[in-house]
Amino acid sequence: MNEYLLDVQDLQTYFKTRAGYVHAVDGVSFAVRSGEKVALVGESGCGKSVTALSIMRLVAQPPGEYAGGHILFAGEDLLAASERTMRSIRGGQIGIIFQDPLACLNPTMTVGKQIAEGLQLHLKLNATEARRRAITLLEQVGIPAPEQRFAAFPHQFSGGMRQRVMIAMALACRPRLLIADEPTTALDVTVQAQILELISSVCEEFGTSLILITHDLGVVAGIADRVVVMYAGKVVEEAPTDELFAHPRHPYTLGLLSSVPRLDEARRNELDTIDGSPPDLLHPPSGCPFMPRCTFARAACRTMPPLIPLPEQSTHRKACWADITNPEEQASAQRRQQARRAALQTATD
Template sequence: MKNVLEINNLHVSFQTYAGEVHAVRGVDLHLEKGETLAIVGESGSGKSVTAQSVMRLIPSPPGKIKQGEILFEEKDLTKVSQRDMFRLRGSEIGMIFQDPMTSLNPTMTVGKQIMEGLKWHQKMNLSDAKKRAVEMLRLVGIPLPEKRVNQYPHQFSGGMRQRAMIAIALACNPKILIADEPTTALDVTIQAQILELMKELQHKTETAIILITHDLGVVAESAERVAVMYGGKVVETGRVEEIFNRSRHPYTWGLMGSMPRLDWQQDVELHPIPGSPPDLFDPPKGCPFADRCPHAMHICHEEMPEETEVSDSHRVSCWLEHPQAPSVSGENNNVKVHIGSK
């Protein structure tokens, strides 16, 4: 299937009073039409910066896309003009931000905020835009949309505000929807409803979704493919079943081992990942996970491993894939995987 988005060798840095932060360091990703790609990793791994780079929302200064390309329908978004990006945002690429209360304008009704994009991108008149806004609120499951369209964000509950954000993002039928931790501030019941809503809307519109999260339960529920990020790099990518059942990177094992599971018996111990993420003011020259990895070898600290193709859809960057690497297992992290020489 043709890719609707390709990110190649993306590097993003921020200049601060303390020096340069190398937030994203050579990220390669692709997104197919109609699929959901989840980007996972702990805070500071570069997930949101990668997504904001696609939207060209990196504040400059201090941020800068230093290298790489972001191809949307064969158009490099790192090189298009700001005017062209204004046309693309909302109409071709939509985004749901983490906190709807700070993302929605408190001085405007929810209806007007949906209508803004419709009037700007689709040149609708006021009457048609309002009808479409009501339709979108109804589509995302907000009751009494004819009334709610005239209300302000503070009159909505947390779940309804997130639904309103989805309505704004999907109003112009974008080809890509970027959801940056869309369920973080919601309770589990509302979270399940939002995820189900996104899947239903995706099925109707064939919108491709980039889902940014640190919640592996959300990933299992919603995504087809997963990219695991750490220290500004993608360390493993694969289909959901490959990442959950046959992961190959010790960092992915660590994520799995720190997540409780329903099929565990009593007294199963969680295994948190010891240590801290790398200092991105002075990134390591080798594998970014080497200082925290229980299987690290000397070369892990000295040189970044090349990407190994495990299958057509599964790739990993780890020295344990080298033919001369020792045999290791992820079973200590509650992950039954065995790799390396026998």
């Protein structure tokens, strides 16, 4: 009835604080097909992790609140599901990996037991079968001597190996969806390459869909089929990976892509920058949240633009009134940036 495995519609997750509501996720919509790898990209505080936690319904209530929207997983609305259903979905149908594996593993339990626990709970395996499956899983995620490592404790593993254990655990029950929330941010570059390779290959092998959450556009380029760019609790652009990197259509995406130094390009003397800093979500600007930092801003931006497909490319959606490919608009954006920098200069002189 629905071609999507996961369909997030207008999700709103707010946090109540003494100073008012923080609109952490503010009308986020995106979908994941079966077997597809989707990346959620954005800076810290843009709501990408809260989106992931909302899908698992793990946002603590209070202070969190699901203020609106739907999360359809295989046709069922997770926001309306019973706690009992959620328990079978978490770890059973949807697996999740977090940034810091040491914080997620129980330090007093052997890693083997922790993997087997999920298998016994969800698949109703007996202890011997669960142990056998756990050892196979450890082997599949590339842990040497899995029989011996089954009885090891988390502190006896290195960071990369712990992340492998987390992957084994998340995939133990062959979930239909894996959510990886900054899985390599705490790891070194050489280990990051190993782990990304592993996540990508096990997802393909098991036919698992993937939501990869990251702030690193480089990581996205190598692994995702589609990219969803978030800013200040909203989706600002969404496109197939090749399309997004080749033809970004939102000024924020464009700014992100051109402000990172890249090893494959000639070295520039000065990096392009996005002026200002991300907004305070307690007092978000009305209208488009990127407006205060945007050089393409205009009066229309006081109303939040809808996330709609481009006329020429239905799989590419953006939430922006401007057409950043228009040379006239580019020229006036450049003038505006220069004027703004000059004003800043005089303010600090």
